[in-house]
Amino acid sequence: MKSSLKNHFKKKFLLGITLFIPFIAQAATQGTLGTTSTGTLNISATIQDLLIITGLTDIALGTYSGTGAMSGSSTFCAYRNGTGNYSATVTGSGGISPGFFIKNGAIAEIPYTVTFTHGVTAVAATSGVAMGTVPSPLSGNSTSQTCGGGTNGNIAVNITQAAAQAAPTGVYSGLLTVLISPL
């Protein structure tokens, strides 16, 4: 029987591209000398797609009991300014091997799987591979950056019983990075 496992997933969120690009449709107009004088200036701002994923929490799988799989999850809120879909890319920090692994230093690693759910549709993620419009559509919340205190997605990790039982004793940890991008 394997010793206890204490697994920690740490996650971070990435904010989508945010840039203001100068844009001047026409030049300011200067006033003329008179009993009143009027001048005008133009203002312009380009707001590109803005996204933010919030509400993520670390996933602590606890100590392995010796039987069954180990699983945990975190809900989140994905926001996009305005209408439009987004794509998600979930990347594991890797163990000795790249991908969805948690590791115990350089000694051992345990593979895990990730299921990304937006709304009610779940899809198995491949580390570092954009999910595109799968599940389609992935529409973010466009009215509140925090989904009004709620959530609209879930990310779940799972370690199979076989993988857990095969793992040497130790504390395993890894990092999941979730990148959301506008479509």
Next chain:
Amino acid sequence: MRKAIFTKSLKIALCLSIFVFSQSTFALIALRSWDTGKTIDFNDGLDWPDTNNNVSLSIEFCVISRIGNNTTGTPTNYAIKVGTVNPYSISRGTLPDLPISIEYSEKPSLGFETLTPNVYTSQTHLGKIRCNAGVDPDNAILRLSIQNADLVAAAFGTYTRVFVVTVIGGTGAETRSANLTVRLIIQPLMKITQINDIIFSSWDQINPLIGSDTFCVFRNGAGDYTVNARGSGAGFAFTLNSGASLLPYTLTWNGVAMTANVTSGPKTGAWTVGTTCNGGANNNVTLALTISAPALAAATQAIYTGTVTLILSPL
């Protein structure tokens, strides 16, 4: 709309004459219609100033210079001068004088010559034997001009000067003089220049977005002014827009918050020497525009544009 050129003609009908007897004949030099003085008003009935042009005023009159009577006499030459101050100017108390130029020409054939203060022209201008009003056309004209640059540089107020017009002729020694009062009212004027569009280059996704422009507010002479700022939103609201999507902003004028389409209280510190604050070196007003971070974060992705109109009025 102001008139492109301000030119007026005035005819003055009075008669002033000198009778000089020279043996069997007599000579006469006279300025018709002028010996009681006349006020020439540059502003008379017109929306002055036309700030893009010089202003000028022409005064036509009749000069008698003859030997003999008004039916059988012989016309003789005369000379004319205009005096009082050198150089010619009109004055507003202790403020700097406003330069003015005076030219003279015979009529109807025009050939203006610039007069030198208190200096006669050559005595080569042919007078008339009579100047009966309504019968004998004018034969002389004075043209008074003020350069646009001098007008623009002058402080507001009422400028006046009494000039003395003198002719000499007849037998060659007789003179007649008359007063000519020139008046010009310059209203309080303003000009806003050195304005630039406000450009946003980046946003740190945390702090409000603040853009500003510093420009020149000129007033011709000391005094306060007001400003009315109008955005391009509904009811002149301070909003940028992309279609129906709005992005609100706030404005400050030298640090003081502005309300859309509400005339401000008195503003001080207008530049009074040259209309462009030395080409911007002495710009005196900073307009700051702020878009709050929540407004930015909540805005739909788009290109937002808007216009701020600033209307200045002297107090």
